[in-house]
Amino acid sequence: MEILKGIAVSPGVVIGRAFLIQDEGYRIVRRTVSEDLTEREVQRFDEALKDSITELHDQIATAEETLGKDAADVFGFHVGMLRDESLTDPIRERIMKENITAEYAVSLAFEELAQRFQTMPTEAFRTKVSDIWDMQRRVVRHLMGEHRTHLHDTDEPVIIVSHDLTPSQAASFNKEQVKAFVTDAGGRTGHTSIVARALGIPAVVGLENATRLVRHGMDIIVDGNRGVVVLDPDEKTRQEYDQYRTRALELTRILREVAKLPAVTTDGVHISLYGNIEFPDEIDQILENGGEGVGLYRTEFLYLTSDTEPTEEDHYNSYVQAVRALKGLPLTIRTLDLGADKYTQAQALEPERNPFLGCRSIRYCLQNLPLFKRQLRAILRASAEGEIRIMFPLICNLPELRQAKMILNDVMEELKREDIPFNEKVPVGMMVETPAAALMARFFAQEADFFSIGTNDLIQYTLVVDRTNERVANLYTAAQPAVLQLIRTTVKAGNHFHTPVSICGEVAGEPEYTMLLIGLGLRSFSMTPSSIPRIKQVIRKVNVEQCVRLARKVGSFDSPHKIISQLRKSTQEVVPEIYGNNSN
Missing domain, CATH: 3.50.30.10 (Phosphohistidine domain)
Structure with a gap:
C-alpha cells in the first residue's frame, strides 16, 4: 500500500x-515543402482551423446541456484562442517564409504560446497550459485527417x-x-x-x-x-x-443545512462570508452555499475567454449580470491583474525576464491607461445597478494607490459630463498581497476604504516561493510566522483607522485557519463558494475569546510545523465531523 x-x-x-x-501526443518533425506548395499548406491550416472551431462549437453545445455554462466556457476560451489573429497570422507567415508544413508551423506556434503562459506570474494563467496543448492536438488531428478520439x-x-x-x-x-x-x-x-x-x-x-x-x-x-x-x-x-x-x-x-444558517459565533459575533468568482454564473453557487455576496471578482478571465480584447460593453455586461444575480448583495470587483500574458507581451519590446516581479497587475494598468479606463468606466456604469466596490490589486506604495484613485476620479468626471449615471460614493479599496503593503498598512488605511488580504501572493512574495515549483512547494504555507505577522499588522492597522479588512486567499477557505484568523481580528472572509458551509460550521462552534487565545498561543511558536499542528488539533476538537477519524 x-x-x-x-x-x-x-x-x-x-x-x-x-x-x-x-x-x-504527436511527434511533429520539421518538414519543408517547395515554395509553390506553401499556399496549399496555408489552405490546409485554414481548413483544419475551421473544422476545429466547428467541432468546438458542437462541444460547447453538448457541455452546456450536460455540464452547465461554466464548463462550456472552457471551450469558449479555446474558440477565442483559435480565432485570435495574433496566434493564427504568424502561423500562416511562418509557413510562407520558412516553406514548412502546416503541422510543423502549428506545433512551433503552440509550443511558444505554452512557454509564454508557463512564465506568467498568476497561477490562474499558468494552469491554462494544458488548454494550449489541447488546442494544438485538435488542430493537428484535423490536419492529419483524423477524427476526434x-x-x-x-x-x-x-x-x-x-x-x-x-x-x-x-x-x-x-x-x-x-x-x-x-x-x-x-x-x-x-x-x-x-x-x-x-x-x-x-x-x-x-x-x-x-x-x-x-x-x-x-x-x-x-x-x-x-x-x-x-x-x-x-x-x-x-x-x-x-x-x-x-x-x-x-x-x-x-453542511447543506448549515449553509442556510447565519455565520455567527457562539458569543454572537457575525463573520461575513463571501465567494470568489471568475464568471458571473458562479454566483448561484455562492447563494446556494449561504454566501453574502462576492468578495473577489477576478475580471482578467474576460481576456482569457474572448478572441479579442474586451470592449467597455463586454466589461459592463459581465458586471451587470453579476450585480443583478446578487439581488442587492455586494460585489467587489478587482481591477485587471494581467501579467506576462499575450496581451501585455504583445506590446513589449521583448518578454520580461522575471514577470513575477515585472510590469503586472496595477503597474501594467497604470502604464496602459486606455485599457484601465475602459474597465473603470464599465465598473462605474454598473455601480448604478447595485452595490459595487472597486479593488486595486498588487498595490505596493502610496503613489500607486493615489494615481489609481486619480484616474478613477478622471473617469468619474467623464461620466458626469456624459450624463451617465453611477454611484459617486463607490467604495475604493486595495489588495494587501505584498510585504510592502502589509508593513505600510497604517498609511494605506488612511486612504483606502477597505483592505482585502490576498494570501496567495502574500505568501509567495514573503517567502520567495513559487508554489508551482515542486522543489520548493513544501515551503509554501500560510503557517509561516512571518506571514502571520504581516496579517496581524494589516488587521491592526485597519482596526485602528476603522478600515474594514477581509481575507480572500485560499487560506480563507481552509477550516484549520478559521479560528486563527478570527483570533487575529478578521471578521470578513472570501473564498471558493463550495468552502463557505465548512467555514460557517467552524464559526458557529466557537467564540471569539477562544479564537484569540489560539492566536496568542501560535503567535509564540517559531515554526510552521508547530503552528499547523496546533491549528489542526484545535479545529478537530471543535468540529471533528469535518475531519472524521481517518488520518490518511
Whole structure:
C-alpha cells in the first residue's frame, strides 16, 4: 500500500480500479515543402482551423446541456484562442517564409504560446497550459485527417490515471463509467479542474508521479476532499475509507443545512462570508452555499475567454449580470491583474525576464491607461445597478494607490459630463498581497476604504516561493510566522483607522485557519463558494475569546510545523465531523 498526496480539486471519495491513460501526443518533425506548395499548406491550416472551431462549437453545445455554462466556457476560451489573429497570422507567415508544413508551423506556434503562459506570474494563467496543448492536438488531428478520439469505453466503472488531462478529455468522460480521475500535473484553477467539479467527479491533481506508480487495473482510493490517493489499499484501509465515505455523506447533509444558517459565533459575533468568482454564473453557487455576496471578482478571465480584447460593453455586461444575480448583495470587483500574458507581451519590446516581479497587475494598468479606463468606466456604469466596490490589486506604495484613485476620479468626471449615471460614493479599496503593503498598512488605511488580504501572493512574495515549483512547494504555507505577522499588522492597522479588512486567499477557505484568523481580528472572509458551509460550521462552534487565545498561543511558536499542528488539533476538537477519524 502506498499513499500519494496531491491537490484536491473536486470533492468526493471513490474506491475503484485504475485505468491508466498514456499521453496522447504527436511527434511533429520539421518538414519543408517547395515554395509553390506553401499556399496549399496555408489552405490546409485554414481548413483544419475551421473544422476545429466547428467541432468546438458542437462541444460547447453538448457541455452546456450536460455540464452547465461554466464548463462550456472552457471551450469558449479555446474558440477565442483559435480565432485570435495574433496566434493564427504568424502561423500562416511562418509557413510562407520558412516553406514548412502546416503541422510543423502549428506545433512551433503552440509550443511558444505554452512557454509564454508557463512564465506568467498568476497561477490562474499558468494552469491554462494544458488548454494550449489541447488546442494544438485538435488542430493537428484535423490536419492529419483524423477524427476526434474519445477515451476507450470500459466494461466497469474506473478511475482515470494520467499524466495530465485536457479539458476535452475530461468533458468526454461518461460519468457512469468514470468515477474519478487523478493526474501528475494540474492545479486548482485549471480548466480541467473546473470540468471535474461540473461533472461532480472526485479529482486529485498535481501528484507528480502517479502514472509511474499506478498499474493498469490496480485498486486505488481517490479522496477528493483531502487530496489523497491510496494505491493498492489493504483491507483495514478499505474499511476505514468505507466508514469515512459514510461520514462524508453525512457531513454533506449537515453542511447543506448549515449553509442556510447565519455565520455567527457562539458569543454572537457575525463573520461575513463571501465567494470568489471568475464568471458571473458562479454566483448561484455562492447563494446556494449561504454566501453574502462576492468578495473577489477576478475580471482578467474576460481576456482569457474572448478572441479579442474586451470592449467597455463586454466589461459592463459581465458586471451587470453579476450585480443583478446578487439581488442587492455586494460585489467587489478587482481591477485587471494581467501579467506576462499575450496581451501585455504583445506590446513589449521583448518578454520580461522575471514577470513575477515585472510590469503586472496595477503597474501594467497604470502604464496602459486606455485599457484601465475602459474597465473603470464599465465598473462605474454598473455601480448604478447595485452595490459595487472597486479593488486595486498588487498595490505596493502610496503613489500607486493615489494615481489609481486619480484616474478613477478622471473617469468619474467623464461620466458626469456624459450624463451617465453611477454611484459617486463607490467604495475604493486595495489588495494587501505584498510585504510592502502589509508593513505600510497604517498609511494605506488612511486612504483606502477597505483592505482585502490576498494570501496567495502574500505568501509567495514573503517567502520567495513559487508554489508551482515542486522543489520548493513544501515551503509554501500560510503557517509561516512571518506571514502571520504581516496579517496581524494589516488587521491592526485597519482596526485602528476603522478600515474594514477581509481575507480572500485560499487560506480563507481552509477550516484549520478559521479560528486563527478570527483570533487575529478578521471578521470578513472570501473564498471558493463550495468552502463557505465548512467555514460557517467552524464559526458557529466557537467564540471569539477562544479564537484569540489560539492566536496568542501560535503567535509564540517559531515554526510552521508547530503552528499547523496546533491549528489542526484545535479545529478537530471543535468540529471533528469535518475531519472524521481517518488520518490518511
